[in-house]
Each structure stands twice: as structure tokens, then as C-alpha cells.
Amino acid sequence: MAYNRRDFLKVTSSAGVGLIIGVVLPYKKRLIAAGIVEDSFEPNVWIKIQSNNIINIVTAKSEMGQHIRTSIPMIVAEELEADWSHVNVVQADSHPDKYGSQSTGGSGSIRRSYMRLRKAGATARELLIKAASIKWDVPAEECKAHMSKVIHSKSKRSFKFGDLVSLAGTLNPPKEPNLKNEKDFKIIGNSMPGLDTHSRVNGSAKFGLDIRLPNMLYATVLQCQTFGGSIKSFKAKK
Amino acid sequence: MSKFKINVNGKSHKVNVDGDMPLLWVLRDELGYTGTKYGCGRGLCGSCTVHLDGDATRACMTPIENADEGNIVTIEGLSNDNSHPIQKAWVKHEVSQCGYCQPGQMMTAAALLDRNPSPDDEDIDNAMKMNLCRCGTYDRIRKSIHSASKDK
Numbered sequence: 001m002a003y004n005r006r007d008f009l010k011v012t013s014s015a016g017v018g019l020i021i022g023v024v025l026p027y028k029k030r031l032i033a034a035g036i037v038e039d040s041f042e043p044n045v046w047i048k049i050q051s052n053n054i055i056n057i058v059t060a061k062s063e064m065g066q067h068i069r070t071s072i073p074m075i076v077a078e079e080l081e082a083d084w085s086h087v088n089v090v091q092a093d094s095h096p097d098k099y100g101s102q103s104t105g106g107s108g109s110i111r112r113s114y115m116r117l118r119k120a121g122a123t124a125r126e127l128l129i130k131a132a133s134i135k136w137d138v139p140a141e142e143c144k145a146h147m148s149k150v151i152h153s154k155s156k157r158s159f160k161f162g163d164l165v166s167l168a169g170t171l172n173p174p175k176e177p178n179l180k181n182e183k184d185f186k187i188i189g190n191s192m193p194g195l196d197t198h199s200r201v202n203g204s205a206k207f208g209l210d211i212r213l214p215n216m217l218y219a220t221v222l223q224c225q226t227f228g229g230s231i232k233s234f235k236a237k238k
Numbered sequence: 239m240s241k242f243k244i245n246v247n248g249k250s251h252k253v254n255v256d257g258d259m260p261l262l263w264v265l266r267d268e269l270g271y272t273g274t275k276y277g278c279g280r281g282l283c284g285s286c287t288v289h290l291d292g293d294a295t296r297a298c299m300t301p302i303e304n305a306d307e308g309n310i311v312t313i314e315g316l317s318n319d320n321s322h323p324i325q326k327a328w329v330k331h332e333v334s335q336c337g338y339c340q341p342g343q344m345m346t347a348a349a350l351l352d353r354n355p356s357p358d359d360e361d362i363d364n365a366m367k368m369n370l371c372r373c374g375t376y377d378r379i380r381k382s383i384h385s386a387s388k389d390k
Contacts, residue, residue, distance in 0.1 A: 065336025065373050193332070200337035201325040203273015203313035207338060210272040 047076060047124050048090075053148055053162035055082050060092035060099035061109045063196070068109050070194045075114060078187040079121025079180055081145035082161075089195045122177035124168075131168040132159045242306045246271060247315025257303035261295075262286045264302050265312060273313040273341050277370075284369030287342035288312050294349035313341035316348060323389040324348045327382035335373035343369045347383050356387050 048056040057073040069089045077087050092099055125145045132150035133140040136157060143152050151158045182188075199205040224230070241254050244261075246269060253268050260279075265271040265288070274297060277285030281299035288297045289311040316322040320329065324344050327333075334340050343366070350357060350365040357365065362383050371379070 063336075067335070194334070196337070197329050197332060197334065198320055200334040200340055201313075201328045201344065202316065202320055203271070203341055205337055206272075207275070209276060212270075 047080070047120060049124070049128075049161050049165050049168075051162045051165050053083075053086050053160050054088055055080070055086050055148070055161070056088045056090045058090045058092050060095075060102050062102070062104040063091075064104070067194055067196075068104065069196055070192065071110060072113070072117060073195060074187050074192055075110070075117040076121040076124075078185055079118045079177075080125050081147065082121075083148035084187065084192055086148050086161075087195065118179055119177055122179050123173050126174050126177050127168040127171050128161055128164050130171050131164040134167065134171075135159065135164075240303070242302050244302075244305055244308050244310055246310045247312060253302070255302060258301045260298050261288070261290070261300040261302055261305045261310070262297035264305075265297060265310070271312045271314055275338055275341055277339065277342070282368075282370075283339070283342075284346060285339045285342040287345040287369065289345060289349055292349070292352065294346045311345075313344060316344065322348065323386040324351065324382070326389060327386035330385065331378045331382045333375050333378045333382050335375055339369065339371045339373075340375075343371065343375075343379055347379070347386070350383065351387060351390060355390055357383065 048058075050056070055077070057076050059069055059072040061068045061072065063069045069091070073087050073089050076082075077084060092102070094102060096102055126140075129143045129145055129150050130140050132152070133143050136143075136152055136155070138152055138155070142154055143150050145151070145161075148161045149158045150161070150164065196205060239254050240257050241252060242257075242264075243250065243252050244264070245251070246265065251269055253264055255264060255268060262274060262276060265274050266276070274288055275285040276298060277283035279298050281296040284296065286296055286298040287294050289295065290297075290300065290305055290308050292309075316325055320326070324347050328340065328344060333343075346366055346369050350362070354361055354365075359380065362380050366376075366379060366383075
């Protein structure tokens with residue numbers, strides 16, 4: 001199984017669609033307990049960079065007003081050197097086999113995933129830089145990423161991230177990507193425009209109450225009118 | 239069941255429902271305007287606030303028969319591009335935390351500015367005090383109303 005390595009990076013690409021980088025991390029106890037595999041996952045991160053430069057960052061945590069749908073993408077975007085205005089947050093399906101624990105609470109989402117989110121972003125950045133360096137036939141060390149572009153200062157050339165997705169998807173990810181120096185942070189530690197801000201001022205933000213599914217049924221709690229009462233009988237009828 | 243006619247955000251709708259069905263249910267369940275939120279169902283929290291003929295109204299406590307032939311504006315109808323001064327101010331000041339009460343807050347605030355373009359703190363507090371926010375965004379709401387007032 002592919003799951004038997006402690007840390008592995010899986011890169012897949014679909015020609016013309018985008019570069020998808022997933023970092024699947026150890027979350028041993030859960031999967032062992034569930035009897036699924038020997039190894040296990042912690043909350044994982046998906047980055048999908050589209051050829052139109054839109055960067056989709058998945059969060060597998062639940063939004064409750066703590067703005068986790070902004071703060072998780074911030075960490076990834078920092079290492080990725082993404083232009084924040086290109087970043088789009090995508091909510092993960094409920095899929096703990098794929099994402100590890102999706103429970104959200106105890107102020108632990110950032111704490112438990114911070115380094116892994118940074119590595120996910122850094123891996124993507126290094127692959128994009130490598131792709132640009134191959135296209136230009138220059139050493140990768142001469143290139144840097146900035147605001148959703150890879151730049152070669154010597155020759156004053158640049159590629160948008162979107163131009164590099166096809167090639168970047170074919171490259172092997174670095175074993176251990178180089179993380180940014182914290183003093184160079186531009187996003188982490190700063191107040192960024194919330195990714196859900198606009199949808200929350202025009203009624204388009206979807207809350208649990210707003211979900212409509214085909215043939216959806218509604219249930220409500222019927223409370224006993226006598227304090228301390230219990231059910232004598234129950235007849236389910238349509 | 240009876241037939242009622244309401245105008246929502248400039249669009250005319252006919253609905254065939256019980257006369258005592260709350261306007262909120264008509265908006266959300268019959269017509270799909272889910273931007274307006276259900277909070278308490280008793281007119282206590284303000285999350286269901288819409289404009290009915292220009293007045294901030296609790297949709298959860300308004301039977302549809304009392305809104306017949308009415309002109310309703312919901313959060314979706316403030317603008318089609320987030321350009322209403324209240325929307326711009328809410329974005330600028332990042333008012334929303336969870337965001338659930340904000341459609342009601344914004345509709346109350348918009349109605350306030352319609353009748354009082356330059357409210358002071360007391361006017362704002364009086365107008366907004368029946369809209370509850372469990373995240374506690376009141377300070378930013380007040381700031382935003384002041385900034386929308388200047389923008390108007």
C-alpha cells in the first residue's frame with residue numbers, strides 16, 4: 001500500500017487541469033484503531049493550482065467563526081509565495097480516511113498542522129521553481145517565487161504559476177522542502193482579508209441550515225411535556 | 239392554503255401557502271432566499287430581519303398574510319455586487335466572525351441609515367440593540383455604520 005510510509009508526498013497531475021499536491025501525514029493511531037492500514041494520517045492539505053493562476057487550498061477543518069477557512073490557506077500561501085488575491089478556499093468533504101481527524105476544537109487546528117501546512121506550500125513552491133528553471137535552462141537556485149510568479153532576475157524573466165502547472169506536475173517532489181525564514185513572512189502574522197468576507201455580506205455564504213438535498217426530510221425534537229417523563233410507546237408513521 | 243403575492247428584491251412572486259406561515263419560511267423554503275437566517279423564531283434575536291415596505295421587520299414573526307402585496311428586500315437584494323454602503327463597510331471592517339446574524343444586522347443597519355443618514359452612537363445603539371451577535375461583533379458593527387454613513 002502507498003500508505004505504509006511515514007511521510008509521503010504524492011503528486012498527481014492531469015494535463016491542462018492543474019497541479020495537485022497533497023501532503024499525507026502520519027496519523028498512525030487513528031488508522032490502526034480503525035483497522036484500515038498500519039500507518040496513519042494527520043489532517044492533510046491539498047493544493048490545486050489552476051492554469052488560470054487560481055490557487056485552491058483545501059481546509060479539512062470546520063468553520064465556526066474562528067476563520068479557519070482563512071488561516072489555514074494563509075499558512076500554505078505564505079510558503080507557496082502566493083498572491084493572496086488568487087487564493088480560493090475549498091471545504092473538504094467529510095472524509096477522515098483521506099484527511100485524518102477532521103474534528104475541530106481546542107484551538108488545535110493551527111497548532112497541530114502548522115509545520116505540515118508550511119511543508120505543503122514549500123513543496124509546491126519548489127516544484128514550480130524547478131519547472132521554471134527547466135523551461136529557462138537555468139539553475140533553480142537563480143530563481144525565486146514571488147506573488148504567484150517564478151522570477152529569474154538575471155534575465156528579467158518570469159512565469160505565472162499557472163504557466164508552470166503542467167510541467168511542475170511531472171516532477172518529483174523534494175524529500176524535505178526548504179522552509180522560509182520567519183523574518184521573511186508576508187502573510188503569517190499579518191491581518192489578511194478574510195476569504196469568506198464577501199460571501200457573508202450578500203447572503204451567499206452557506207450555513208448548515210441552508211443546505212438543500214433532493215428528497216431531504218426534516219426532523220425535530222419532540223420533548224415530553226411532563227418533567228422527568230419517559231417514552232411509553234412510539235409508533236413511527238409517515 | 240391561500241394565494242399571496244409578494245415582491246422580493248424587485249421580483250414578483252406568487253405563493254400558495256397557509257396565511258399564518260411566517261414570511262421567513264416563505265422566503266427561505268418556498269422561494270429559496272436562504273441569506274435570511276432563522277435564529278429564535280420568536281422575534282428576539284433579529285437574525286431574520288428583512289425590509290418590508292422599507293421597515294426593518296422580523297420575518298419569523300410576520301405571517302405571510304400580513305405581508306401580502308408587500309415589497310420585501312432581503313440581504314440578497316441590498317445590491318448585486320456588494321456595493322451597498324453597508325456591504326462595503328462590513329467588508330472594510332471585517333465585521334463577520336461566524337456571520338450568521340450579520341444579514342439581520344445589516345438589514346437593520348441599512349434601514350437605520352435610510353431614515354437617519356448620520357446616526358450618532360446612541361442612535362446606532364438604539365436601532366441595533368435588538369439584534370444579537372454571539373460572536374460579539376458589536377463594536378465593529380457600530381464602526382461600520384459610521385463609516386457607511388459617511389459613504390452614503
